[in-house]
Amino acid sequence: MAPKFGTSGLRGLVTELTDALVTDYTRAFISACPQGEAVHVGWDLRPSSPAIAETVIAAIRAAGLTAIREGALPTPALALASMGAGNSAIMITGSHIPADRNGLKFYVPHGEIAKEDEAAILDRLGRDQPATEKPGSEIPGTDSAARYIARYVDGFGADALAGLRIGVYQHSSVARDILVTAVEAMGATAVPLARSDVFIPVDTEAVDPETRKTLQGWCTEHGLDAVISTDGDADRPMLSDETGTLIPGDVLGALTARLLGARILCTPVSANTMVDAMPEFDSIHRTKIGSPFVIAAMEAARDADPAAKVVGYEPNGGFLLGFTTTGPAGPIAPLATRDCLLPIVAPLVAAKQAGTALSGLVAQLPARFTAADRVAEVPTDRSRAFIDRLADDPAARAEFFSDFAPVEQIDRTDGLRLTFPSGEIVHLRPSGNAPECRCYAEASTPERAQALVARYLAALRTELA
Missing domain, CATH: 3.30.310.50 (Alpha-D-phosphohexomutase, C-terminal domain)
Known part of the structure; x- marks a missing residue:
């Protein structure tokens, strides 16, 4: 199947993501979209990603721009770094799909590309790009992972997860070490599990029965309060309760939104309808499936009311914060891209505050x-x-x-x-x-x-x- 491009990025078989094709898409993105002063480049842990990253960096420099080499980094951490600097970003990842496929995700300085950006990029494909007299430079990223972790430690506090034993299913997630560091920085005891040198495609919406059984075994064997993980590029969370039972992403979204004080929810039509019966929320806006549609609904809500306490989430668990909220220890700024860590930490904190296990917190929700x-x-x-x-x-x-x-x-x-x-x-x-x-x-x-x-x-x- 030929590579496919949309607002979720470019996806295709590694054998078809040739240097010429990757260069063409990179140059088209640079030509079509605002870039800021540099382009941040990150990648996941699948074997083909580093080589594709080299092609992307070469194309950025050939266009006369500075390439910031972020290295192996979660997609939300890359977005946080680039948006914080007012720059664009390219993430090399195939997300949750198998290792024989890969792709590119594009970010403009204010967040994920929108449908109009997609159209502009497609319009520039195959065109000769203007020659640059002097190639751009390359510099390393600095402390992007640490700043991403600090976002949650600063907002929730160094003792937010104190007393909890949390299993970290590491597999080949690019966030596998960050997850351990983050929960330990918030007071939990982390138990790393099943680190893999082989890429494992984890789809947080469709976890196989064998993995579900493994999670249950880990909780019993290690006396865990939860198991956490992500998909390959870490924009989708996985969280199980103390029995190893997975909590669906749209339930994590509702729990996170409630803890953060959101009043307006933007979520795809496929998300759990239990939120319609939750009095904490004033309105729910249903969208087509995909973060660009969720983001568009969030932007419309903010256009109608700049002070709107609006969030977005998807059934895969990716959570988008659209307003500055106050965590137990401090403010948490908006981040207009799918994040994995916020919908992992917030339900754990909510259960701890309620004096219950995660299963008890979920049991209190409407039965859908x-x-x-x-x-x-x-x-x-x-x-x-x-x-x-x-x-x-x-x-x-x-x-x-x-x-x-x-x-x-x-x-x-x-x-x-x-x-x-x-x-x-x-x-x-x-x-x-x-x-x-x-x-x-x-x-x-x-x-x-x-x-x-x-x-x-x-x-x-x-x-x-």
Whole structure:
């Protein structure tokens, strides 16, 4: 499959991310978008990332700009560094997808690229770029990881997690050492687990049963209060409770928003609807799936009210803070990109403040449960054609969803999301950045939500084979 570009960046097989293609996209980004005085460059731990980074840095310098070599660094830490300096950034990462694929994420000085930036970059691809008389320089990044950690230690305090034993599933996350340092700096005892020299693609929305069982075993073996981790580039969190049961990303988002005093939530249509029943929030804005759409909704809320206490989050757990809030120890400034550490720390702190385990904190929320998984290696056009047929053809839809009574509500904001008279929800959607067809479900028990996903994943595999 040829590399694909969108607001989530460029993604493709490593064999197809040639030096010429990477250079072309880098130069197009530089030509099309504001850059500030330099471009910060970071990368994840997949084997192909350092070499791609060298190509990106060479292209930046050839354009006459300064390249700031940040090295292996979480995406939110890179964004924090570049935005704090008023500069742009390029992250080399394939996020949660396998190591045979990689990509580029682009940041302008105020945050992630938007749809208009995407269009401008595509318009400049393949063009001859102006020659530069003098190549730009290259300088190292300074203390970007330390500043990222300090953001949370300063906001929550050096004893925020005191007394907790926290397992850190390190695998090949670029944040694996940062997670250990951060929780220890907030008073916890960190227990590093399963560090890997081989890249492991971790999708925080679709954690496999074997990993879930492993988390449970670790909690019992080590007497843990939680296990934490991230995806490959660390813009998506993973957090389990003291039993090793994973807490979904949209639940982490709701808990984090509540602790931080947010009043307006911007979240994709696929996120858990329990927030509709939570009195702490004044309004919930549902968007298409993807952080650019969440960011656009947050910006609209701030345009309507510059003092709006607005946040965004996704079911994958990525959390975006849109206002300056006050943590237990100090202020926490906005960060308009998906972050992993805030939705890990905030629920742990909230549970500690409530004098309960994480499972007890989650049990107090409205009883709505989600599940998600995907059929991999399915061309996007095939998934989209099938889902469009279900949406447009009532007979096909009734046959595919024959377990249910007639649909009560159809939502086509992003894919096909169906609400049934029972209150249960099934949502089908082609992935925007990988050859996958995703299935989401929501029900009144976690077992029922998982059963719905299993049922319709099996049906999707039959239809899309």
